[in-house]
Amino acid sequence: MPTTRPERLALTHATVVSRGRVEPDRTVVIDDDRIAAVVPAASGDVVRGARIVDVGGRIVTPGLIDLHVHGAAGYGFDDADRATVTTVLRHLAAAGVTSVQLSLVSAPVDVLAARVAELSGLVDGPPADAARVLGVHLEGPFLAAAQCGAHDPAVLLPPSPRDVDVLLEHADTLRMITLAPELPGAVEATRRLAGAGVVVAAGHSDATAGQLAAAADAGLSHVTHLWSGQSTTRREGPWRIPGLLEGALAAADLTAEVIADGRHLPPELLEIARRCVGDRLVVVSDGTAGTGMPAGYRYRLATVECVVGDGVGMVAGADAFGGSTSTLPRMLAHLHDDLGWPLAEVVAAATSRPASVAGVSGRRGAVVAGMDADLAIFDPGFRPWATVLRGRWLPAPPSGGPL
Structure with missing residues (x-):
């Protein structure tokens, strides 16, 4: 089930793919409905007070x-x-x-x-x-x-x-x-x-x-x-x-x-x-x-x-x-x-x-601080593992996605 409201999340050990780059072992910090920071996974202070989700090296994309x-x-x-x-x-x-x-x-x-x-x-x-x-x-x-x-x-x-x-x-x-x-x-x-x-x-x-x-x-x-x-x-x-x-x-x-x-x-x-x-x-x-x-x-x-x-x-x-x-x-x-x-x-x-x-590149389409907290997390083969939408955590169904 999705969370009922946005929260402070930290997605750790993420392979972030955004803006033409592939950056392994990153932490993506989400505060309310915005991306607050994208930092090396070892950055401890920035995740204080966040619910930590270890994505295990999976691909995190916009x-x-x-x-x-x-x-x-x-x-x-x-x-x-x-x-x-x-x-x-x-x-x-x-x-x-x-x-x-x-x-x-x-x-x-x-x-x-x-x-x-x-x-x-x-x-x-x-x-x-x-x-x-x-x-x-x-x-x-x-x-x-x-x-x-x-x-x-x-x-x-x-x-x-x-x-x-x-x-x-x-x-x-x-x-x-x-x-x-x-x-x-x-x-x-x-x-x-x-x-x-x-x-x-x-x-x-x-x-x-x-x-x-x-x-x-x-x-x-x-x-x-x-x-x-x-x-x-x-x-x-x-x-x-x-x-x-x-x-x-x-x-x-x-x-x-x-x-x-x-x-x-x-x-x-x-x-x-x-x-x-x-x-x-x-x-x-x-x-x-x-x-x-x-x-x-x-x-x-x-x-x-x-x-x-x-x-x-x-x-x-x-x-x-x-x-x-x-x-x-x-x-x-x-x-x-x-x-x-x-x-x-x-x-x-x-x-x-x-x-x-679509004219929304100032808010969506990149995993960088200040953008909308809309993210997709994939297993190999682009199999859906979870989605973050409007800052809310949405785990994929047990089958790996309905479509």
Whole structure:
């Protein structure tokens, strides 16, 4: 059971992974809901009056941040009530994911606006043992039908000024929107949304690199799940026209996501993203209601029926992925243990980098004094051992985590 209130904690013999460094044998001191100090494990005075927890050399990272997740454990954010959303947030917290953007799939604009309003009360307001909500991410409906993936093509449309007006009424909760830059009105919509502080991302798009660049000039700053629902190079006569993918990989300042579940992208593509995007690369789960559920389990992404396959979600009856069925820790294990990426690099991709994209890097994403006391403690293989959330100690369930 979690502690009922924040306390003074000292996590000793910790291997702290933060800000590009791996520092063994550290003590992390937590006072109330803030990190008070990170010191060598032998520093006795600083832990006076604290409840000491020996983590036995385990990895201690900032709490993981998932910018793109649709649900977990049998429930999706599109239609779950507040109590059920909170249940999902508890599952994610137990896995070490302490901050999330609630991602919604394409639906009519008025329906999405109403759903954003319903979810607004959860922004930084869930119970103490549930992951923090950074805001809502709308994946659609301003997407290209030819790149719809698991989105219902019947609800896709270009953004109108009226649509943008409706969404901007909820700008305090709407933190990110994915759109196709080539659609009529998309550049102007980007300018207005980005001007209101909404992160605009390119995705599910047939854009050329030039159209992506035009949207970036208007304020687009992020790219949704590289290679998934994206145009690539095509030929017009002898000429090669780079697509959204090449434009994203060649860009100097756009951040970009990968789904590193070992299913969406083979190792070679993940390595290309790593080399091209570098320290702007973010790992997201794109997790769904199928996360943590057995093979054959059926779930919906709005109107689209999906089924849990071999470690991934599939659109029922189609050759298309229906989101992932993995949490961020499993993806970090794939990158580090299977592909050999450096530990500090994979942790940054799920902590400091998404914190920067979400505009919360001054409070989260690093294990340093003064930051929010949101931490994840992992056994080898990124198996969840415990979470500290809002300064409260949350041991993982006996199974090592529910997801």
